[in-house]
Amino acid sequence: MQTIKANTYSVFFNEEGYSYLSELLLPTKYSKIFVLVDENTSQYCLPTFLANLATEIEIEIVEIENGEEFKNIETCMQLWQALTELGGDRKSILINLGGGVVTDLGGFVACTFKRGIDFINVPTTLLSMVDASIGGKNGVDLGQLKNQIGIIREPKAVIVIPSFLETLSQLEMRSGLAEMLKHGLIYDKNYWNKFKKLSELDGDDLSALIYESIEIKNKIVSEDLSENGIRKALNFGHTLGHAIESYFLENESKTKLLHGEAVAIGMILESHISMEKNLLSREEYHEIKYILKDMYDTILFDKNDIEKIIELLIYDKKNEFGKIQFALLDGIGSIKINQEANNELIYKAFDDYKSS
Known part of the structure:
Protein backbone atom coordinates (compact mmCIF):
# COMPACT_ATOMS: atom_id res chain seq x y z
CA MET A 1 0.00 0.00 0.00
CA LEU A 168 -9.16 -7.88 17.99
CA SER A 169 -12.51 -9.42 18.86
CA GLN A 170 -15.31 -9.45 16.29
CA LEU A 171 -17.11 -6.86 18.42
CA GLU A 172 -14.17 -4.45 18.14
CA MET A 173 -13.91 -5.08 14.41
CA ARG A 174 -17.60 -4.28 13.94
CA SER A 175 -17.12 -1.08 15.93
CA GLY A 176 -14.49 0.13 13.48
CA LEU A 177 -16.53 -0.99 10.51
CA ALA A 178 -19.19 1.61 11.39
CA GLU A 179 -16.81 4.46 10.57
CA MET A 180 -15.93 2.85 7.24
CA LEU A 181 -19.61 2.52 6.37
CA LYS A 182 -20.03 6.18 7.30
CA HIS A 183 -17.31 7.21 4.85
CA GLY A 184 -19.23 5.54 2.03
CA LEU A 185 -22.54 7.09 3.04
CA ILE A 186 -21.20 10.64 3.21
CA TYR A 187 -18.70 10.60 0.36
CA ASP A 188 -18.75 7.67 -2.06
CA LYS A 189 -21.75 5.54 -2.96
CA ASN A 190 -19.54 3.02 -4.79
CA TYR A 191 -17.53 2.52 -1.61
CA TRP A 192 -20.74 1.99 0.37
CA ASN A 193 -21.89 -0.61 -2.17
CA LYS A 194 -18.77 -2.70 -1.53
CA PHE A 195 -20.08 -3.52 1.96
CA LYS A 196 -23.37 -5.00 0.76
CA LYS A 197 -21.78 -8.45 0.48
CA LEU A 198 -19.52 -8.18 3.52
CA SER A 199 -19.51 -11.93 4.17
CA GLU A 200 -17.83 -12.50 0.82
CA LEU A 201 -14.84 -10.23 1.55
CA ASP A 202 -11.45 -11.70 2.48
CA GLY A 203 -8.39 -10.27 4.26
CA ASP A 204 -7.01 -8.61 1.13
CA ASP A 205 -10.39 -6.98 0.50
CA LEU A 206 -10.42 -5.63 4.05
CA SER A 207 -6.93 -4.14 3.68
CA ALA A 208 -8.01 -2.41 0.48
CA LEU A 209 -11.16 -1.08 2.16
CA ILE A 210 -9.13 0.23 5.10
CA TYR A 211 -6.80 2.03 2.70
CA GLU A 212 -9.74 3.56 0.80
CA SER A 213 -11.42 4.63 4.04
CA ILE A 214 -8.26 6.43 5.20
CA GLU A 215 -8.06 8.13 1.80
CA ILE A 216 -11.64 9.40 2.10
CA LYS A 217 -11.14 10.82 5.58
CA ASN A 218 -7.82 12.36 4.59
CA LYS A 219 -9.35 14.08 1.53
CA ILE A 220 -12.07 15.65 3.68
CA VAL A 221 -9.71 16.73 6.48
CA SER A 222 -7.18 18.15 4.00
CA GLU A 223 -9.86 20.55 2.76
CA ASP A 224 -10.93 21.69 6.22
CA LEU A 225 -8.56 20.89 9.10
CA SER A 226 -10.26 23.24 11.58
CA GLU A 227 -13.79 21.87 10.95
CA ASN A 228 -15.36 25.10 9.79
CA GLY A 229 -17.01 23.50 6.77
CA ILE A 230 -16.89 20.16 4.96
CA ARG A 231 -15.12 18.32 7.80
CA LYS A 232 -18.43 18.51 9.67
CA ALA A 233 -19.60 15.82 7.22
CA LEU A 234 -17.60 13.32 9.27
CA ASN A 235 -20.01 13.91 12.15
CA PHE A 236 -22.83 12.09 10.38
CA GLY A 237 -24.29 9.62 12.87
CA HIS A 238 -22.27 11.17 15.69
CA THR A 239 -24.64 13.85 16.96
CA LEU A 240 -27.10 11.27 18.24
CA GLY A 241 -24.44 8.55 18.37
CA HIS A 242 -22.26 10.42 20.85
CA ALA A 243 -25.28 11.27 23.01
CA ILE A 244 -26.28 7.59 23.05
CA GLU A 245 -22.72 6.51 23.85
CA SER A 246 -22.47 9.05 26.70
CA TYR A 247 -25.85 8.05 28.14
CA PHE A 248 -24.95 4.36 28.20
CA LEU A 249 -21.54 5.16 29.66
CA GLU A 250 -22.94 7.10 32.62
CA ASN A 251 -25.94 4.86 33.31
CA GLU A 252 -24.94 1.91 35.49
CA SER A 253 -28.10 0.00 34.59
CA LYS A 254 -27.08 -0.04 30.91
CA THR A 255 -24.51 -2.19 29.16
CA LYS A 256 -21.83 0.11 27.74
CA LEU A 257 -21.79 0.49 23.96
CA LEU A 258 -18.65 0.62 21.88
CA HIS A 259 -18.23 3.80 19.84
CA GLY A 260 -19.06 2.11 16.56
CA GLU A 261 -22.18 0.46 17.97
CA ALA A 262 -23.51 3.84 19.10
CA VAL A 263 -22.58 5.50 15.80
CA ALA A 264 -24.35 2.75 13.84
CA ILE A 265 -27.56 3.58 15.75
CA GLY A 266 -26.90 7.28 15.18
CA MET A 267 -26.54 6.72 11.45
CA ILE A 268 -29.90 4.94 11.25
CA LEU A 269 -31.60 7.69 13.26
CA GLU A 270 -30.00 10.52 11.31
CA SER A 271 -30.76 8.76 8.01
CA HIS A 272 -34.43 8.74 9.06
CA ILE A 273 -34.23 12.46 9.85
CA SER A 274 -32.63 12.98 6.41
CA MET A 275 -35.57 11.17 4.84
CA GLU A 276 -38.11 13.21 6.83
CA LYS A 277 -36.44 16.39 5.59
CA ASN A 278 -36.73 15.12 1.98
CA LEU A 279 -32.98 14.80 1.54
CA LEU A 280 -32.89 11.00 1.35
CA SER A 281 -35.31 8.73 -0.50
CA ARG A 282 -37.35 6.17 1.43
CA GLU A 283 -35.68 3.39 -0.58
CA GLU A 284 -32.21 4.60 0.36
CA TYR A 285 -33.21 4.95 4.00
CA HIS A 286 -34.51 1.38 4.12
CA GLU A 287 -31.32 0.14 2.48
CA ILE A 288 -29.19 1.88 5.14
CA LYS A 289 -31.44 0.79 7.99
CA TYR A 290 -31.56 -2.89 7.10
CA ILE A 291 -27.86 -3.22 6.25
CA LEU A 292 -26.88 -1.62 9.57
CA LYS A 293 -29.46 -3.52 11.62
CA ASP A 294 -28.20 -6.74 10.05
CA MET A 295 -24.66 -5.95 11.24
CA TYR A 296 -25.44 -4.50 14.68
CA ASP A 297 -27.73 -5.56 17.50
CA THR A 298 -30.93 -3.57 17.95
CA ILE A 299 -30.85 -1.69 21.27
CA LEU A 300 -34.04 -1.09 23.23
CA PHE A 301 -34.83 2.51 24.21
CA ASP A 302 -37.74 3.50 26.45
CA LYS A 303 -39.24 6.99 26.64
CA ASN A 304 -37.02 8.02 29.56
CA ASP A 305 -33.90 6.87 27.68
CA ILE A 306 -34.81 8.96 24.65
CA GLU A 307 -35.57 12.04 26.76
CA LYS A 308 -32.20 11.79 28.50
CA ILE A 309 -30.38 11.28 25.19
CA ILE A 310 -32.06 14.35 23.68
CA GLU A 311 -31.05 16.38 26.74
CA LEU A 312 -27.42 15.43 26.09
CA LEU A 313 -27.54 16.83 22.55
CA ILE A 314 -27.07 20.38 23.85
CA TYR A 315 -23.48 19.45 24.77
CA ASP A 316 -22.55 18.34 21.25
CA LYS A 317 -19.42 20.23 20.22
CA LYS A 318 -20.83 21.08 16.77
CA ASN A 319 -23.62 23.21 18.24
CA GLU A 320 -23.59 26.91 17.43
CA PHE A 321 -25.52 29.66 19.22
CA GLY A 322 -27.38 27.05 21.23
CA LYS A 323 -28.73 25.27 18.16
CA ILE A 324 -28.17 21.57 17.55
CA GLN A 325 -26.41 20.99 14.24
CA PHE A 326 -26.66 17.78 12.23
CA ALA A 327 -24.78 16.52 9.19
CA LEU A 328 -27.50 14.80 7.15
CA LEU A 329 -27.40 12.64 4.05
CA ASP A 330 -28.35 14.27 0.76
CA GLY A 331 -28.70 10.89 -0.90
CA ILE A 332 -26.18 8.08 -0.37
CA GLY A 333 -22.69 9.42 -1.05
CA SER A 334 -23.50 13.06 -0.38
CA ILE A 335 -24.01 15.22 2.70
CA LYS A 336 -25.51 18.49 3.89
CA ILE A 337 -23.96 20.14 6.94
CA ASN A 338 -25.40 22.61 9.47
CA GLN A 339 -28.88 21.07 9.40
CA GLU A 340 -31.36 21.49 12.25
CA ALA A 341 -33.91 18.94 13.42
CA ASN A 342 -36.56 19.41 16.08
CA ASN A 343 -37.35 16.93 18.83
CA GLU A 344 -40.41 15.65 16.98
CA LEU A 345 -38.20 14.40 14.14
CA ILE A 346 -35.83 12.78 16.62
CA TYR A 347 -38.69 10.94 18.40
CA LYS A 348 -40.03 9.75 15.04
CA ALA A 349 -36.58 8.41 14.16
CA PHE A 350 -36.40 6.44 17.42
CA ASP A 351 -39.90 5.06 16.82
CA ASP A 352 -38.93 3.82 13.38
CA TYR A 353 -35.62 2.39 14.68
CA LYS A 354 -37.63 0.05 16.94
CA SER A 355 -39.42 -1.50 13.95
CA SER A 356 -37.85 -4.34 11.99
Missing part, protein backbone atom coordinates in the same frame (compact mmCIF):
# COMPACT_ATOMS: atom_id res chain seq x y z
CA GLN A 2 1.37 3.37 -1.01
CA THR A 3 1.99 6.13 1.51
CA ILE A 4 -0.90 8.61 1.85
CA LYS A 5 0.11 12.27 2.07
CA ALA A 6 -1.85 14.45 4.50
CA ASN A 7 -1.50 18.17 5.24
CA THR A 8 1.66 18.08 7.33
CA TYR A 9 2.31 14.34 7.76
CA SER A 10 2.07 11.00 5.99
CA VAL A 11 0.27 7.73 6.66
CA PHE A 12 2.71 4.83 6.26
CA PHE A 13 1.84 1.15 6.00
CA ASN A 14 3.63 -1.95 7.26
CA GLU A 15 7.41 -2.04 6.65
CA GLU A 16 7.45 1.47 5.21
CA GLY A 17 6.29 2.68 8.60
CA TYR A 18 9.11 0.96 10.43
CA SER A 19 11.62 2.27 7.85
CA TYR A 20 10.32 5.79 8.41
CA LEU A 21 10.77 5.41 12.16
CA SER A 22 14.35 4.19 11.82
CA GLU A 23 15.20 7.28 9.76
CA LEU A 24 13.32 9.66 12.08
CA LEU A 25 14.33 8.43 15.51
CA LEU A 26 17.92 9.61 15.68
CA PRO A 27 19.74 10.69 18.88
CA THR A 28 20.53 14.00 17.20
CA LYS A 29 16.82 14.74 16.81
CA TYR A 30 15.09 13.27 19.90
CA SER A 31 16.27 12.91 23.48
CA LYS A 32 13.88 10.15 24.57
CA ILE A 33 11.09 8.01 23.16
CA PHE A 34 7.93 7.42 25.17
CA VAL A 35 5.53 4.70 24.00
CA LEU A 36 1.99 5.01 25.34
CA VAL A 37 0.02 1.75 25.59
CA ASP A 38 -3.02 0.43 27.39
CA GLU A 39 -3.32 -2.94 29.12
CA ASN A 40 -4.31 -4.70 25.89
CA THR A 41 -1.75 -3.21 23.51
CA SER A 42 0.98 -3.69 26.11
CA GLN A 43 0.32 -7.42 25.95
CA TYR A 44 -0.65 -8.02 22.32
CA CYS A 45 1.06 -5.32 20.22
CA LEU A 46 4.01 -3.82 22.10
CA PRO A 47 6.39 -6.81 21.78
CA THR A 48 5.99 -6.89 17.99
CA PHE A 49 6.31 -3.12 17.70
CA LEU A 50 9.47 -2.92 19.80
CA ALA A 51 11.03 -5.84 17.93
CA ASN A 52 10.72 -3.83 14.71
CA LEU A 53 11.75 -0.46 16.18
CA ALA A 54 15.36 0.26 15.23
CA THR A 55 16.74 3.15 17.29
CA GLU A 56 19.53 3.96 19.72
CA ILE A 57 17.39 6.35 21.74
CA GLU A 58 16.25 5.34 25.22
CA ILE A 59 12.66 4.07 25.25
CA GLU A 60 10.24 4.41 28.16
CA ILE A 61 6.89 2.59 28.23
CA VAL A 62 3.95 4.34 29.89
CA GLU A 63 0.72 2.40 30.37
CA ILE A 64 -2.87 3.45 31.06
CA GLU A 65 -5.95 1.41 31.92
CA ASN A 66 -8.10 0.24 29.05
CA GLY A 67 -11.49 1.82 28.32
CA GLU A 68 -13.34 5.01 27.38
CA GLU A 69 -13.95 5.75 31.08
CA PHE A 70 -10.22 6.50 31.46
CA LYS A 71 -10.15 9.02 28.60
CA ASN A 72 -10.20 11.97 30.97
CA ILE A 73 -8.11 14.78 32.41
CA GLU A 74 -7.16 12.68 35.46
CA THR A 75 -5.37 10.19 33.20
CA CYS A 76 -3.67 13.11 31.42
CA MET A 77 -2.41 14.44 34.75
CA GLN A 78 -0.95 11.03 35.59
CA LEU A 79 0.80 10.91 32.22
CA TRP A 80 2.16 14.47 32.45
CA GLN A 81 3.56 13.55 35.85
CA ALA A 82 5.05 10.30 34.51
CA LEU A 83 6.70 12.06 31.57
CA THR A 84 8.18 14.62 33.95
CA GLU A 85 9.51 12.04 36.41
CA LEU A 86 10.97 9.95 33.57
CA GLY A 87 12.96 12.90 32.24
CA GLY A 88 10.79 14.03 29.38
CA ASP A 89 11.78 17.34 27.76
CA ARG A 90 10.93 19.44 24.70
CA LYS A 91 12.93 17.06 22.50
CA SER A 92 11.05 13.94 23.61
CA ILE A 93 8.63 12.16 21.27
CA LEU A 94 5.49 10.23 22.21
CA ILE A 95 4.38 7.20 20.19
CA ASN A 96 0.73 6.32 20.77
CA LEU A 97 0.31 2.57 20.27
CA GLY A 98 -3.34 1.69 20.68
CA GLY A 99 -6.96 2.30 19.81
CA GLY A 100 -8.93 5.52 19.70
CA VAL A 101 -8.64 6.24 23.42
CA VAL A 102 -4.84 5.94 23.30
CA THR A 103 -4.41 8.05 20.16
CA ASP A 104 -6.94 10.73 21.21
CA LEU A 105 -5.60 11.05 24.74
CA GLY A 106 -1.94 10.53 23.84
CA GLY A 107 -2.10 13.22 21.19
CA PHE A 108 -3.62 15.66 23.68
CA VAL A 109 -0.94 14.84 26.28
CA ALA A 110 1.80 15.42 23.69
CA CYS A 111 0.27 18.69 22.47
CA THR A 112 0.19 20.10 26.00
CA PHE A 113 3.35 18.67 27.62
CA LYS A 114 6.11 21.31 27.65
CA ARG A 115 3.78 23.33 25.35
CA GLY A 116 3.96 20.60 22.74
CA ILE A 117 6.19 17.68 21.78
CA ASP A 118 6.10 15.57 18.61
CA PHE A 119 3.88 12.50 18.56
CA ILE A 120 3.21 9.58 16.23
CA ASN A 121 0.05 7.47 16.10
CA VAL A 122 0.31 3.73 15.60
CA PRO A 123 -3.35 2.61 15.59
CA THR A 124 -4.02 -0.98 16.62
CA THR A 125 -7.82 -1.16 16.19
CA LEU A 126 -9.89 -0.83 13.05
CA LEU A 127 -11.64 2.21 14.52
CA SER A 128 -8.39 4.03 15.19
CA MET A 129 -6.88 3.07 11.82
CA VAL A 130 -9.71 4.52 9.73
CA ASP A 131 -10.83 7.33 12.03
CA ALA A 132 -9.36 8.29 15.40
CA SER A 133 -5.68 8.43 14.45
CA ILE A 134 -6.29 10.39 11.22
CA GLY A 135 -6.90 14.12 11.03
CA GLY A 136 -5.24 15.67 14.07
CA LYS A 137 -8.12 15.66 16.57
CA ASN A 138 -6.77 15.09 20.07
CA GLY A 139 -8.71 15.27 23.30
CA VAL A 140 -10.51 13.79 26.26
CA ASP A 141 -14.02 13.47 27.65
CA LEU A 142 -15.47 15.78 30.30
CA GLY A 143 -17.23 13.44 32.69
CA GLN A 144 -19.34 11.31 30.37
CA LEU A 145 -19.50 13.98 27.64
CA LYS A 146 -17.50 12.91 24.62
CA ASN A 147 -14.46 14.88 23.39
CA GLN A 148 -15.30 18.16 25.12
CA ILE A 149 -11.68 19.11 25.84
CA GLY A 150 -9.08 19.00 23.10
CA ILE A 151 -6.99 20.52 20.36
CA ILE A 152 -6.53 20.02 16.62
CA ARG A 153 -2.88 19.38 15.82
CA GLU A 154 -1.63 16.81 13.34
CA PRO A 155 0.83 14.06 14.32
CA LYS A 156 4.34 13.68 12.97
CA ALA A 157 3.13 10.53 11.20
CA VAL A 158 0.57 7.73 11.34
CA ILE A 159 1.78 4.17 10.91
CA VAL A 160 -0.80 1.52 10.04
CA ILE A 161 0.07 -2.14 10.65
CA PRO A 162 -3.04 -4.14 9.60
CA SER A 163 -1.70 -7.35 11.22
CA PHE A 164 -2.47 -5.80 14.63
CA LEU A 165 -6.14 -6.37 13.77
CA GLU A 166 -5.61 -10.09 14.32
CA THR A 167 -5.64 -9.40 18.07
